Amino acid sequence: MSKSNSQELRDAIRDAGLRATPARVATLELLHRAASPLTHADVAEHLAEKGIDKATAFRNLNDMTDSGLLRRTELGDHVWRFEPIGEGEHEHTAHPHFVCVDCGSVSCLSEIKLTEKSLRTSRQVGEVTEILLRGFCKSCA
Ligand SMILES: [Zn+2]
Numbered sequence: 373m374s375k376s377n378s379q380e381l382r383d384a385i386r387d388a389g390l391r392a393t394p395a396r397v398a399t400l401e402l403l404h405r406a407a408s409p410l411t412h413a414d415v416a417e418h419l420a421e422k423g424i425d426k427a428t429a430f431r432n433l434n435d436m437t438d439s440g441l442l443r444r445t446e447l448g449d450h451v452w453r454f455e456p457i458g459e460g461e462h463e464h465t466a467h468p469h470f471v472c473v474d475c476g477s478v479s480c481l482s483e484i485k486l487t488e489k490s491l492r493t494s495r496q497v498g499e500v501t502e503i504l505l506r507g508f509c510k511s512c513a
């Protein structure tokens with residue numbers, strides 16, 4: 373499901389209508405490898421090792437989000453996090469995330485989905501943009 377080879381990553385970036393610059397390929401590769409969504413700061417820190425400056429890292433994250441390659445998510449702590457939009461996923465129907473109330477760590481719950489019936493029920497309330505589960509992670513429990 374996750375794209376690991378850099379040719380595939382370059383193709384995905386071009387398919388989204390962007391130039392496949394080394395910085396964008398490195399960004400997408402990093403996010404595909406990560407087990408959870410990463411913040412601007414996380415991404416900038418990793419890319420700095422490859423000589424990519426902070427401003428470029430930030431701009432690429434925003435460009436790639438606007439082009440539909442990445443999803444930007446806010447999990448109640450006012451910090452934007454980024455992750456690749458998986459195959460078969462849509463921009464606005466992300467998988468749920470688990471946030472630890474103690475250490476703040478974030479995990480993807482890719483296998484948990486609302487049923488069709490739950491989706492219909494939730495639409496009576498409004499449009500769901502984020503499903504958030506909170507609790508204590510394994511290291512904090
Ligand atoms: Zn924790």
Ligand SMILES: [Zn+2]
Pocket residue numbers: 408409455467468469479480481
């Ligand atoms: Zn996720």
